[in-house]
Amino acid sequence: MNTFLWVIVPYLCLATFVVGHYWRYRYDKFGWTTRSSQLYENRLLRLGSPLFHFGMLGVVAGHFVGLLVPESWTNGAGLSNHAYHWGALVGGLAAAAATLAGLVILIYRRRTVGPVFSATTKMDKLMYVFLAGVILLGIWNTVSGASFLFGGHEYDYRQGVSIWFRQFWSFHPDPALMGAAPLSFQLHAFVASLLFALWPFTRLVHVFSAPVGYLTRPYIVYRSRDTQLGNRRPGRGWEPLG
Amino acid sequence: MRVMAQMAMVMNLDKCIGCHTCSVTCKQAWTNRSGTEYVWFNNVETRPGQGYPRTYEDQERWQGGWKLNRRGRLSLKAGGRFRKLATIFSNPKLPSIHDYYEPWTYDYATLTDAPAQEHTPVARPKSLLTGGDTKITWSSNWDDDLGGSKASFENDPVLAKVSTEVKRSFEDTFMFYLPRICEHCLNPSCAASCPSGAIYKRSEDGIVLVDQDRCRGWRMCVSGCPYKKIYFNHRTGKAEKCTFCFPRIEVGLPTVCSETCVGRLRYLGLILYDADRVLDAASTPDDQDLYRAQREILLDPNDPEVVAAAERDGVPHDWVMAAQRSPIHALIQTYEVALPLHPEYRTMPMVWYIPPLSPVVDAIGETGEDPEDQRNLFAAIDALRIPVEYLAGLFTAGDTAVVDSVLQRLAAMRSYMRDLNLGREPDPGIPARVGMSEEEMYDMYRLLALAKYDERYVIPAAHAEQAHSLEALGTECPVGSGPFGEGSGSPVPIAVENFTMLRNRQTADTVAAPDDKATRVNLLNWDGRGIPTGLFPPRQEVTETEEVGEAGTPDTSDDGATGPGGTGGLTGGADYR
Numbered sequence: 001m002n003t004f005l006w007v008i009v010p011y012l013c014l015a016t017f018v019v020g021h022y023w024r025y026r027y028d029k030f031g032w033t034t035r036s037s038q039l040y041e042n043r044l045l046r047l048g049s050p051l052f053h054f055g056m057l058g059v060v061a062g063h064f065v066g067l068l069v070p071e072s073w074t075n076g077a078g079l080s081n082h083a084y085h086w087g088a089l090v091g092g093l094a095a096a097a098a099t100l101a102g103l104v105i106l107i108y109r110r111r112t113v114g115p116v117f118s119a120t121t122k123m124d125k126l127m128y129v130f131l132a133g134v135i136l137l138g139i140w141n142t143v144s145g146a147s148f149l150f151g152g153h154e155y156d157y158r159q160g161v162s163i164w165f166r167q168f169w170s171f172h173p174d175p176a177l178m179g180a181a182p183l184s185f186q187l188h189a190f191v192a193s194l195l196f197a198l199w200p201f202t203r204l205v206h207v208f209s210a211p212v213g214y215l216t217r218p219y220i221v222y223r224s225r226d227t228q229l230g231n232r233r234p235g236r237g238w239e240p241l242g
Numbered sequence: 243m244r245v246m247a248q249m250a251m252v253m254n255l256d257k258c259i260g261c262h263t264c265s266v267t268c269k270q271a272w273t274n275r276s277g278t279e280y281v282w283f284n285n286v287e288t289r290p291g292q293g294y295p296r297t298y299e300d301q302e303r304w305q306g307g308w309k310l311n312r313r314g315r316l317s318l319k320a321g322g323r324f325r326k327l328a329t330i331f332s333n334p335k336l337p338s339i340h341d342y343y344e345p346w347t348y349d350y351a352t353l354t355d356a357p358a359q360e361h362t363p364v365a366r367p368k369s370l371l372t373g374g375d376t377k378i379t380w381s382s383n384w385d386d387d388l389g390g391s392k393a394s395f396e397n398d399p400v401l402a403k404v405s406t407e408v409k410r411s412f413e414d415t416f417m418f419y420l421p422r423i424c425e426h427c428l429n430p431s432c433a434a435s436c437p438s439g440a441i442y443k444r445s446e447d448g449i450v451l452v453d454q455d456r457c458r459g460w461r462m463c464v465s466g467c468p469y470k471k472i473y474f475n476h477r478t479g480k481a482e483k484c485t486f487c488f489p490r491i492e493v494g495l496p497t498v499c500s501e502t503c504v505g506r507l508r509y510l511g512l513i514l515y516d517a518d519r520v521l522d523a524a525s526t527p528d529d530q531d532l533y534r535a536q537r538e539i540l541l542d543p544n545d546p547e548v549v550a551a552a553e554r555d556g557v558p559h560d561w562v563m564a565a566q567r568s569p570i571h572a573l574i575q576t577y578e579v580a581l582p583l584h585p586e587y588r589t590m591p592m593v594w595y596i597p598p599l600s601p602v603v604d605a606i607g608e609t610g611e612d613p614e615d616q617r618n619l620f621a622a623i624d625a626l627r628i629p630v631e632y633l634a635g636l637f638t639a640g641d642t643a644v645v646d647s648v649l650q651r652l653a654a655m656r657s658y659m660r661d662l663n664l665g666r667e668p669d670p671g672i673p674a675r676v677g678m679s680e681e682e683m684y685d686m687y688r689l690l691a692l693a694k695y696d697e698r699y700v701i702p703a704a705h706a707e708q709a710h711s712l713e714a715l716g717t718e719c720p721v722g723s724g725p726f727g728e729g730s731g732s733p734v735p736i737a738v739e740n741f742t743m744l745r746n747r748q749t750a751d752t753v754a755a756p757d758d759k760a761t762r763v764n765l766l767n768w769d770g771r772g773i774p775t776g777l778f779p780p781r782q783e784v785t786e787t788e789e790v791g792e793a794g795t796p797d798t799s800d801d802g803a804t805g806p807g808g809t810g811g812l813t814g815g816a817d818y819r
């Protein structure tokens with residue numbers, strides 16, 4: 001069971017994620033968009049969208065540190081475990097609060113603003129369920145991490161989940177590490193895997209078009225007409241113009 | 243010097259009757275789809291008025307276009323790259339659908355479905371955004387002919403800038419129409435604002451297009467364009483804009499709006515310009531010098547040096563020849579009567595306008611004086627500051643001297659030609675007074691009043707050896723739902739008609755040419771002469787075959803009038819001119 005949940009499913013999801021994106025990009029460049037609904041409604045979006053997105057950026061950064069940086073490195077850098085957890089808690093809560101507030105505003109907006117609601121596809125709704133699920137479970141994990149403040153015994157994910165996660169990328173995952181994690185962590189990881197499998201088929205693909213190239217390219221883009229053959233030959237020199 | 247060619251347009255505002263034919267035909271050809279209901283690549287505004295979207299010219303509010311920063315360098319008015327990325331999650335300057343209007347339809351079905359009842363059933367307006375009932379409060383031409391009167395009049399951003407005296411009285415009011423399309427700017431701020439780099443200027447003919455496959459829906463172009471000529475397709479989530487009908491232009495046909503213009507007031511042609519000096523010209527410190535600066539980067543296609551440089555820079559020879567015959571070059575540079583719209587936005591727009599003399603003429607007419615007498619006209623141009631200042635606000639960043647001189651030329655032409663037309667001795671003093679020779683004046687008159695189809699539209703066809711599939715690229719979007727929502731899936735080719743394609747289709751043995759083709763006829767292509775095959779069901783014995791050639795025969799007899807086949811993009815453009 002552990003092997004199925006923490007080896008087979010994640011790798012299947014990863015494969016779907018990668019192949020799905022490749023396929024979507026080939027098949028559906030035209031549908032690759034943020035599908036913004038700002039035109040319909042701006043007041044709520046102006047609040048919710050930056051909250052959510054910047055919160056999410058914080059969340060991603062937090063996961064990066066928590067999952068990819070081994071405990072020995074932070075210890076080596078002179079950061080005590082206690083200090084690390086304080087940092088993770090404060091940063092995590094801030095990002096979680098922003099994300100959650102944004103998410104609530106955006107979902108409320110999606111449901112109550114008529115044009116936005118009617119522009120919501122089934123795929124969007126499914127995606128929202130998974131996304132909200134992952135986020136809520138994640139927030140629960142963060143908050144329960146605060147129990148160390150009250151002397152409670154807290155699950156140190158850097159001894160378990162993180163190691164599994166790194167092993168996952170080197171293709172030697174030990175499912176027992178995940179199996180030993182608390183249920184909320186297991187659920188978070190599992191739903192996240194499914195979300196990643198869903199990813200290429202939703203509007204979430206817009207994450208991969210974050211336009212960083214804008215910072216370096218010249219302002220005005222010149223492009224020649226494509227070089228495929230046109231459907232007419234050039235006129236002979238003596239034929240009248242226009 | 244780096245010579246580039248630009249396809250440009252000039253519109254003669256005196257002739258616009260505000261009929262909206264251009265808008266309607268453009269819409270039929272390009273934006274007759276869901277998601278683009280509110281999109282008018284071509285719109286005609288009553289001026290003074292708010293414009294479309296409302297008050298788009300108020301750049302303090304919308305922050306479109308370029309400005310000079312503190313160091314005198316050209317920068318995007320809405321903030322540079324970092325600012326753009328920081329606000330990418332919610333564009334602070336995006337007009338909402340309510341600044342355009344909420345698209346709607348009517349519930350026509352009730353008219354036929356309603357059960358028997360005492361009152362006649364009505365078709366209620368239904369919002370196309372929510373599908374629910376809606377109340378219509380605004381639309382694209384709600385203030386047409388000052389329909390909205392004072393309320394909309396007072397919101398005109400151009401009027402707000404001219405002296406307060408102008409706003410004082412409604413007796414001296416004046417009105418004209420301003421048809422607008424995308425300006426296909428030399429220094430497009432829409433392209434500069436696009437984080438994905440999806441908007442590009444074609445190096446061959448300067449047409450600015452949105453690559454639908456690269457657009458990711460960040461919406462920065464919508465706010466970046468000071469003319470608000472980029473629209474967000476709310477179904478596909480991508481930006482769309484006027485394409486200058488590039489599939490037509492590439493085969494030498496005029497744009498749909500030009501072709502169908504009732505006033506025949508649009509001119510199309512090439513302009514050569516020096517691409518190396520665009521940035522300098524756009525950075526001219528004084529707003530009022532921008533008109534001159536923009537004219538200075540336009541090159542004289544008759545100058546042998548320019549011709550040599552053009553060939554060096556890859557402008558084909560027939561294009562240079564077309565540039566020499568270009569009505570655009572003549573109107574901007576030779577006769578100096580065409581002016582750019584809002585040069586102060588610093589995008590170097592390439593759709594220029596001949597300002598209307600009619601407010602002046604009308605004002606004289608009302609006093610009972612002779613509105614074609616040059617003395618009256620000249621005096622009136624001096625006296626009627628209101629229209630002049632307003633026009634200056636539109637076309638020269640407020641420099642009335644330039645507008646004065648253009649209006650004087652138009653007035654001089656009017657008086658001079660009247661003498662000629664009445665068989666009187668023409669007065670050479672009139673052209674001299676505006677710095678023109680009699681011959682020049684007559685040529686200008688010819689171009690403005692008489693020019694035939696091939697003089698108004700001098701469009702060299704694209705070179706196939708450098709061209710691409712005319713149908714595949716561009717901004718047409720499929721309609722209907724793919725698995726990921728509206729419009730996903732591979733793009734559908736642009737449904738544009740040109741005579742080559744029409745001919746191909748008529749002779750092709752594909753689904754487009756059904757078996758029973760012989761029994762069908764496109765009446766829109768029928769010019770009224772002869773009996774096309776299929777107009778009547780087949781009859782035995784009678785040889786109709788001789789008439790086969792009549793079906794969709796090129797309509798060549800005409801001097802440029804829009805003949806039965808002449809609506810181009812709508813009916814298949816069988817007009818072979």
Ligand code: SF4
Nearest residue numbers: 424425427430432467
């Ligand atoms: S007018 Fe056209 S080319 Fe110019 S900035 Fe606007 S959309 Fe771009």
Ligand code: SF4
Nearest residue numbers: 258261262264503505
């Ligand atoms: S078709 Fe011509 S005359 Fe009519 S509104 Fe358009 S530009 Fe004006």
